[in-house]
Amino acid sequence: MATSSPPPPSTLVNIGTHNLCLYTRGPSPASSKSPVVLLVPGLGTSTLVWAGVIRLLPSIRVYSYDRSGYRKSEQSPLPPTAENIALELSLLIKNAHIENPLILVVASWGGVIAREFIARTGNGPHIAGLVLVDANHERTLQVLDWTNTDLRAVFTGIDSLDAMGLRSEHKLTPQEWQAYEIDEATEKHQLQEAKEGEEYPPSFETLRRKNLRAREQPLFGDKPVFVIMGLTARDWEGQYRVGVEKGNGTEEQRRVAREMIDTANDKNEILQKEHLALSTRGKFVLAKKSGHFVQLTEPEIVADGVGWILQELSHST
Template sequence: MSSPDPTLVNIGTHSLALYAHGPEPSSSQDPVVLFVCGIASSSLVWAAVRRLLPALLRSYTYDRSGCGNSEASPLTPTAENIALELSLLIEKAPIKNPLIIVGHSWAGVLVREFIARTGNGAQIAGLVFVDANQETSLQVLNVLDENLAAMSAGVDWLSAQGLRAEHRLTPQEWDAFLRDEATEKFKVQADREEDEYEASFPTLRSKQLGKRQPPVLGDKPVYVIGGMRSRDWSGLYRAGVERGNGTEEQRKCAREMISSADEKSKGLMEGHLKLSTKGKLVFARESGHFVQLTQPDLVVDGVNWVLDEIQTSS
């Protein structure tokens, strides 16, 4: 499935590329899906999920500032600024239907910043978190750990994590995804986002979204999918050992992190449920972090569950 031509939406400072998939909604009350990528990730990562969505469901992807067909932003890509630009994109496009927002990885932080900015308005119909970060993620499960970094230095992470072999994209979708992430424009913006990554967590933590009572989203449905981080880290560890990476102490520390990763991740995923009184948590037992690539059907299940809950409550 190829992406449609983008609509360039002027958000005041620059233009963002928005892609509409599927037919126009029959009613202004029909929910639509909006996909939000993790850090340094192409919007084409959602291709398999989009392909498997119900045929009559409208969905949107977009290129963040500086990526794909979008222009660079004059703003630093902090999570707060990315959430601001997302809210402006929705306003200026305009997308008026209620949104089921699907976010992966760092998009958990971005979506939570979007909620902090916009509140529990009619625009949000429900959420699907795909192995997504929240404000305490780095405190509990530090993906920036220097021992993990030492073990994975120089490793082809797509192969080590099994993504080259296990992804469910078509050959054309996979090639397009790799080409997009290989462009110099993408790499420059990825570096800029990565510079802002660590600081985004304490910034979000200060807003205490998960501690608000009643929950910030009321009874709007929140579906949470957890991946098996131990799968990814074990693959990176094995590939690192083959390269001779790491001291014995670094290897020991990495093994200890791997052994506790899934239990710690479970606690983090449960934290997303505190945003609403209506939630469901499932685990992608055959996937690592990129569930949308290896088990896209589970993400579609999440969207369908949210749709069913919306319909039931109405």
């Protein structure tokens, strides 16, 4: 039953093995059938990355959370694979009694986590729609491997936030950005980010073995899917320039990195448009002023995605 009292801004939810921190913003849903938003960040990222998006969604209940090991959430006894993260997310939703249909808004590695979540829970009434923010899927590292050792050699030891232009182009308030940077620099954050980094590549193979792409029917049926593509080459170009100025990489490593940069946007477009096969009802949008972190530099596009999902849902009722 809806309540007029404001929700607590954050609460620790026991999922059986440890506590996860859940953040709640926005008004109570009008009914048990009203969609709510659930934000899932990417690799090595806490809920602070969504601050700009949350401010643009004042009229709908928005949930976000810190994965195990980040900020107020406790360490998990399980390794942070996408499969285990999806398990913990399902337990968080259950134990927090979030019963309204979810508009999942996921970024980067969150795309793999979302697919693992659907593989675990099914495409039932608990799912309303999906907003994919330059998100990964099964084939991402096969087509556009940003972990490539030659690329990393050129990018090593640089300030990536500056090189990618995020410090100057983000849409967070000064207070929100300060909180984001302080959190990224903490020992707790960096430890968990390293743990996730180890589990990141194998998580793709685990998902591929489920063979979700081979299903005759789209994984999301006719539920609306909004796909946002960032310009990968925009980020990589800035990092390449700074890396070369520092003398990073051999000539061969620079050649490989340059080739990857020159083809990155075309390859990413192929990957992002493959997300449209998740549903019979989808929309593709290019974030022309953003690299990978669209939620930081063009949060309004993410908010527009939620608005489009709600509009499509209203047409279905």
